[in-house]
Amino acid sequence: MFHREGQKIILLTFILVAIAILASQFFIDVPWLRVLLQVVALTFLILILQFFRNPSRKVTPNFDEILAPVDGKVVVIEEVEETEYFKGKRRQVSIFMSPINVHVTRYAASGTITYSKYHPGKYLVAWHPKSSTENERTTVVIRTPKFGEILYRQIAGALARRIVNYAEEGQQVIQGQDAGFIKFGSRVDLFLPLNSKICVSLDQTVTGAKTCIAMLPDKQE
Structure with missing residues (x-):
């Protein structure tokens, strides 16, 4: 579950990462460089998802x-x-x-x-x-x-x-x-x-x- 404040950033990041991975497949001929760029792009996506995570926490209100x-x-x-x-x-x-x-x-x-x-x-x-x-x-x-x-x-x-x-x-x-x-x-x-x-x-x-x-x-x- 992700926080609503991150919805636009997460969507944009997904699009950019997808573009980067596809571009690396078609335009980079050096295998190790292609893999490196894909790993960097996926790592960036994971970091964004991790930052905007919003774990559900059930609370029983306690006035004390x-x-x-x-x-x-x-x-x-x-x-x-x-x-x-x-x-x-x-x-x-x-x-x-x-x-x-x-x-x-x-x-x-x-x-x-x-x-x-x-x-x-x-x-x-x-x-x-x-x-x-x-x-x-x-x-x-x-x-x-x-x-x-x-x-x-x-x-x-x-x-x-x-x-x-x-x-x-x-x-x-x-x-x-x-x-x-x-x-x-x-x-x-x-x-x-x-x-x-x-x-x-x-x-x-x-x-x-x-x-x-x-x-x-x-x-x-």
């Missing part, structure tokens, strides 16, 4: 947990000052996605979208400390039944040139539901209430809509 919004590695867990929306201290958990990760963004919690804004910006590497405030990004806030408002920020990386955000203010969303897509290496920051019990550790690999990022204090084991 915040789930990972994306696949990747936890690179930041710290208390910070969130200046765009909350203008106060929050617990930040950041997840870095490499080009080989699934790049679908999923809602970390169920609730109502109270804020959704796109910010144009730079394309610093996604793990750069200033990427959260200077890179191209979108900021989305969800009002949840138990955690109150939580914020997540999609951040473009050095290779990413397009962030897709489906969240609209006033929209009711469900935990695990498709929230958008970031094309090529990037990161997502979560900003949670200070009393949230963080369930992950630095450098941990997490799975979108599967791994618990935080729980309510009275639910922590």
